[in-house]
Amino acid sequence: MMQPLLIELGTEELPVKALPGLAQALFDGVIDGLSKRGVAVERGAAKPLYTPRRLAVSLPAVAAEQPEQHSEVLGPYLNVALDGDGQPTKALQGFAAKAGVDWSQLERARDNKGERFVHRARKAGARTADLLPEVLREAIAAMPIPKPMRWGDHDYAFARPVHWLVLLLGETVVEGELFGVRTGRDSRGHRFLHAGGVAIAQPGAYLDALRAAKVLADPDERRARIVAEVEQAAREAGGHARIDADILEQVNCLVEWPKAVRCAFEPEFLAVPQEALIATMEANQKFFPVLGESGRLTEHFVGIANIDSKDPEQIRQGYERVIRPRFADAKFFFDEDLKQGLSAMDAGLASVTYQAKLGSLADKAARVAALAEAIGPKLGVDGALARRAALLSKADLQSRMVNEFPELQGIAGRYYARHDAALDDLGTDDRQALANAIDEAYQPRFAGDDIALSPLGKTLAIAERLDTLAGGFAAGLKPTGNKDPFALRRNALGLARTVIESGLDLDLRALLFSAALQSVTAIAATAPQDAKKRQEHFKGTGIDATDVPPSADGFVMHALHDHFASRGETLHRLESGPLVADLYDFVLDRLRGYYADRDVPAQHFNAVAALRPASLYDFDRRIDAIGTFATLPEAEALAAANKRIGNILKKAEGEIPAMVDPALLREPAESALAEAVEAVYAETGHALAHGDYVDALAHLARLRPQVDAFFDGVMVNADDPALRGNRLALLKRLADRLGSVAAIEHLSV
Template sequence: MTHTQPLLIELGTEELPVSALPGLAQAFFDGALDALARRGIAVERGEAKPLYTPRRLAVLLPGVAVEQPEQRSEVLGPYLNIALDADGRPTRALQGFAAKAGVDWTALEKTADARGERFVHRTVRPGARTAELLPEIVREAIAAMPIPKPMRWGAHGYAFARPVHWLVLLLGEEAIEGEALGVRAGRESRGHRFMHDAPVPIARPGDYVEALRAAKVLADPDERRARIVAQVQAAARAAGGEARIAADNLEQVNCLVEWPHAVACAFEPEFLAVPQEALIATMEANQKFFPVLGEDGRLRERFVGVANIESKDEAEVRKGYERVIRPRFADAKFFFVEDTRQGLASMQAGLATVTYQAKLGSLADKAARVAALAEAIAPQVGVDAALARRAAALSKADLQSRLVGEFPELQGIAGRYYALQDPSLDDLAPEARRAIADAIDEAYQPRFAGDDIALSPLGKVLAIAERLDTLAGGFAAGLKPTGSKDPFALRRNALGLARTIVGSGFDLDLRALLAAAADAIGPLPTGQDGASAAADIDELYDFILDRLKGHYAERGVPPQHFAAVAALRPASLYDFDRRIDAIGSFAALPEAEALAAADKRIRNILRKAGVEIPAAIDPALLSEPAERALAEAVEAVYAETGRALAQGDYVDALAHLARLRPQVDAFFDAVMVNADDPAVRSNRLALLKRLGDRLGSVAAIEQLSG
């Protein structure tokens, strides 16, 4: 049984980049495991994971073999007809091979392959001690780390993400000698920069986490994260609210501290007159603080900061946190007040001076196109067309606001606040004003992967119109994504459009919508000999379906199901979604596989027929019992499925089609389609075509057949 010892590798540095820290830690961990595996060194990984703080990256493994297994090698030499002469004496080829191997030719072994016998040199040597290999393993793990902008320090040529100050390398209780990045390995780590300035000796790897904890360092990021959450929540509840703990903000704070300590803070209530999203944005993005919300979800005049120290004078830390946030809040308040005085109408007029895209005109031009599209879509989904036009026309106005200029992430959100109090909307009933305000905000949804689509019908109309114009304009202007480049976020807009249409239940003709958006833009100059181009509707449709394919894959829809529906190219994405659900139910039926195979067979037969297939079946030419039975079943299923298809009840339609399996199986078992009589043959082809047409009425079910 292989003898193992726990292994600890710790690389101590200056504070590492916050955004890169988890990735660096994972890469260091994976690199060490890969380097061990390449040398055949067995590892008991257990529950091991990357350990890290802002000042260290660590690999802690519960068991690593203390030596490599035996190292066996086999070097193939010349074949016997080349290695030996007619008298059986070694040729120069064999003598050279033996000399290179360092043995007499008589010590070589023989092996055989398809070409015959040949000489081979086999060796077995003991494996190296893991302790001897560890310095090289560490250097390999470091070299494999993705560091886009490595730093250099001192007078040497080493480079890393940040200057390196110490290296701990322990295998069991043995401190391994070696060096990496100019630092000699030892058993001394370092504690918290301010609360424990003495070295921290590590007796054995298993002591590592606890030894650092005693030195005011939490090396386990999960433990550190849990402490941050617990302390922040406790501080917020003590202040009478609940902490807003956004995942990305939490992760950044976790990468900033080694010993987190929550500090409850406050700000002046007068700042609550500012849109809370602006205050939350500056707290989270700029200062990495945690806002405190009331039971109603509204921001309170409280927040929680997380210090990297247990200060003897916490009041001073609190005052520092409150002091740094006040100027940002004051700026937000000033911007909001000035924007409110300016008004949406003035902001909207200013859009004419801002270029949206060189070929697509100004933001005012875009807003006008979106307004026309929204007005056209609205009546199709039961939304007031005039309200849709008015909301869409204002939907970009806040891009001219000072608040959005300072906080770009508030696009739409700021517009909602301005619309709720803007005098230009005083002619509207309160509910209509609220609908426009909400729609201005919801037009941007979904803002990111996993975000909800717009909630209100008017918001959905604006979200659809906005993305239609962006996609049609992007394609017409030659801005189609290439590789990883997508400057106008057309992929995200395509998925957002599809998700909004499907999720809203709007049964809209996608090609007609795309054509309307393309017509509003018109042909644009391509820059090549004065030529012009417009968006290709089929290309746009396929682009949207391609994004939808990935969305369904994430939901667990098999690619064959998607392909089966996409083959029919439904005009409505909502209808597309209903067909996807139906094909999923059909695929679970016991008859599905056989019918899919039969449908595939039918289409192959029809494709190879080489004759004109009659439009109707002649009952007089149905001579075989099995073909008469199938013809009767097909006519019956047409009657049964007609109403279901008309109503879009695809599950019911496919359930009826599944009942055709016995007659289909019997037909192919007993009837020869390519009969000698041309009339009989054509009639049987007509029967199969009628059957195939109905089998493919919901989806191309032949796609389900392997």
């Protein structure tokens, strides 16, 4: 017999951010506990139910008892269990006593080692009502409670003090006690809108009974009402609501009976950057801003009360009163920053340390500026403008506004750049581009955020991330485990996304080398003169201290050039060194997750990564091409053939001839393959040179008949060394072209 089940744990207000997770954990724990005990559960469309003051599990059908329980315990083998007279030994007598039966009642079973005694038993399943208290205790013990709280003089702890416990199986209360509270059928309604308890007749009546008591226990229903109320209030204010998903979820965990309250603030505050006002409303007060048709903030906002008040005007005045001081502060900070000017703020960066070995924020801005000046022309951006924008890109970190609202870095700089008199020499378009770029340099700010939109913004975004990555690695800050204080993983992905999604065909290794060289320079400039101390200074950076000579005037670029020249080497030896290689591999590793999120198979990624393309945009085009190639019927066979060729070439002894000698082509199949290979070289040369990898792979796919025929009819390792060498040369030439787009052998299962 199946019966509905209801569990409700009533508490003080639970932690907002932990609430959904706690509800899900309780829900999963109860179902797992019942299933582990063999109790059948029909969950249907059941889901976790919760409000700020309760966690609930409501299941439509649970078996009233366990199925019959069967057990089998293996005992000793006959040669150990019985003596020479066939009488039980102490081993068998002990086994029978433990099973609670006479040895003669034991059954026998045979396995590959022989015959042995076994005790088989059956017993009726336990009632689910008897199992539920322990199931609930186990589920609660496994919940991820962030900071357990104790109350009264008890030893037990939970997220918040527990006040009531409903436990119903069908219409019957399951007897039990938890946290000093006896189970019952009485829940509680809204703290202010409903007096007394709420008797739950049976689990199916739970949601309706609480709804009548002014509590929406279904989080989806509650969330939908919040959205509807907010949108209606925004329409009444003549705009539309900005509903941030995270803020909506937090509000949903703060209220049991949501009611929208339309509010407003003084229009003079709209002179402040709207991002600051929105941040205050959302993060600090959990209000919903109202935007106009153009997407600009209006003076209206919507608050959600946890009560349907008889006097909503009092609530409105309270919401407006609490927000006004924060807005006044923001306006004061903004006005004072405008008086100072962005360029003046920039002067203070020299006194702020970015990282001990990498110098100040001013030093970082200078490095980013040098990179931006070099990268800008590749994106059609004036190098001088890129440099100027980069030098100002960190200035707003010295502003009062960013000090109060750290999330506005870059955004505040955009506003200040538009008003800075020191930038009056720029034309209108250049000034606007510079201002926007200061903001866009931080994009993407988080997973799923857009990349920088403008060419100048992309330039700064790339330069900023290059310096952060190279500096972090050069200073020995490569992430380990969960530790990534300079967000190098996020910066690597942001760099890759900006380059790929903008279609920028840039040489990543050359960019990393330039950034790494500047970072090495910066680190050397702070290095002590004493040899032993210098060696310790560079320890863990991946840099050889002998590669960065000291200079009386501090480390300068020409000193590094002179140092390598004195050793008969070139500065560009660093480009293929471990630092740049580590940086390249680190960026590539971030791409693995990026393409996985785009449902690119790991084999496709590995096939392209094996070639280590210098350009990430080129990498992306190869990924697309290999995806198209993999759908062709010839793909699997050619991938397997290329894998086979690779194994043959690895085992080849001696030097493989550089060219195929037509005079040594004996078999028709090898002649046909040689002719096909030369033809495909001619057909794919132009496509490969212009990055048309789909076309190149389409031509390569046509080689399958000749490749199959070659392996079916030709012995590669012929006895004649000349024939063997010529056939290896043919396979090598084939493999070189088959692997020109990607290492297609990775596609072979």
